[in-house]
Amino acid sequence: MKLMITCEEASTLLSEKMDVSLSPAKRLLLKTHLIMCKKCTAVKDQMIVLRKVFLGLEDATSKDEIKMPDSSINRIKKELREQ
Amino acid sequence: MDDINKSSTPESPLEEISNWVEEHGDLLYRFARYRVNSHELAEDLVQITFISALKDWQRFRRESSPKTWLVSILRHKIIDHYRRKKPASLEDFPDGGEAVTQSAIASEEMVQDTESIRLNPEEILEHQELRHTLRECLDLLPERFKQVFVMRDIENDSTENICRELNLSVSNFSVMMYRARLLLKDCFLKKGFSSLSQNKK
Numbered sequence A: 001m002k003l004m005i006t007c008e009e010a011s012t013l014l015s016e017k018m019d020v021s022l023s024p025a026k027r028l029l030l031k032t033h034l035i036m037c038k039k040c041t042a043v044k045d046q047m048i049v050l051r052k053v054f055l056g057l058e059d060a061t062s063k064d065e066i067k068m069p070d071s072s073i074n075r076i077k078k079e080l081r082e083q
Numbered sequence B: 001m002d003d004i005n006k007s008s009t010p011e012s013p014l015e016e017i018s019n020w021v022e023e024h025g026d027l028l029y030r031f032a033r034y035r036v037n038s039h040e041l042a043e044d045l046v047q048i049t050f051i052s053a054l055k056d057w058q059r060f061r062r063e064s065s066p067k068t069w070l071v072s073i074l075r076h077k078i079i080d081h082y083r084r085k086k087p088a089s090l091e092d093f094p095d096g097g098e099a100v101t102q103s104a105i106a107s108e109e110m111v112q113d114t115e116s117i118r119l120n121p122e123e124i125l126e127h128q129e130l131r132h133t134l135r136e137c138l139d140l141l142p143e144r145f146k147q148v149f150v151m152r153d154i155e156n157d158s159t160e161n162i163c164r165e166l167n168l169s170v171s172n173f174s175v176m177m178y179r180a181r182l183l184l185k186d187c188f189l190k191k192g193f194s195s196l197s198q199n200k201k
Helices: A005-021 A024-036 A039-060 A068-081 B003-008 B013-035 B039-055 B066-083 B094-106 B110-118 B121-127 B128-138 B143-154 B159-166 B170-200
Strands: none
Touching: A005 A024, A005 A039, A005 B170, A024 A039, A039 B013, A039 B121, A039 B128, A039 B143, A039 B170, A068 B013, A068 B039, B013 B039, B013 B066, B013 B128, B013 B143, B039 B143, B066 B143, B066 B159, B121 B128, B128 B143, B128 B170, B143 B159, B143 B170, B159 B170
């Protein structure tokens, strides 16, 4: 088993950890890398924050930000009448 | 009395669904717009949803709200749309995603970004410009990657469900999520914070 991982491997594991449970070996490799690597610790913080942001994005979007054009609403009603 | 008369007047399926177009059209459009990359396609999917609702009107049991029923029809239409497309590949990204990977992992600026700007999800979501930037960044994702990302990081669906529904292996799913997250992070750090600093000036 290798003892060190690269920054790319560490960021892959950071993302994987958000979706599945990592094996104890992978967890240890990641933890060890993060202790020594400031850059990947920053990547980790940013990934966590952005996940929270995206989880809240739809609720935070106001109704006025994305509206269906009136022309489409009229087109759909016309299509419905023709069914 | 009016209410009694109103509720006792049966609406035709066409009348009822035409009213739903007015009431729920924007919500369905927003739902679709987060999940596909073009507004024309989003409009078409909403139209197909209402036409399906009209055809299946008898099957609507009214145990759920019309909104819930319509969203579930639309969600299936979006999945059908993606199933008809070719399987996702890293080639959908320019450079197979390598440029994004290198930029997102290796940049020293990234460390400074985190140190100088304390990211706070609530604060980010309060800014309309930043919400707009997030949506712009989402549109940069190749469509199949966008679908997987939205199901996981916007809808908060489970990895198991997504892999089952989209017929993906967990390892393919992990690669897609990784590429999508790196691209979005890179895009947001570049565009989002420049729009914030412009506003502060």
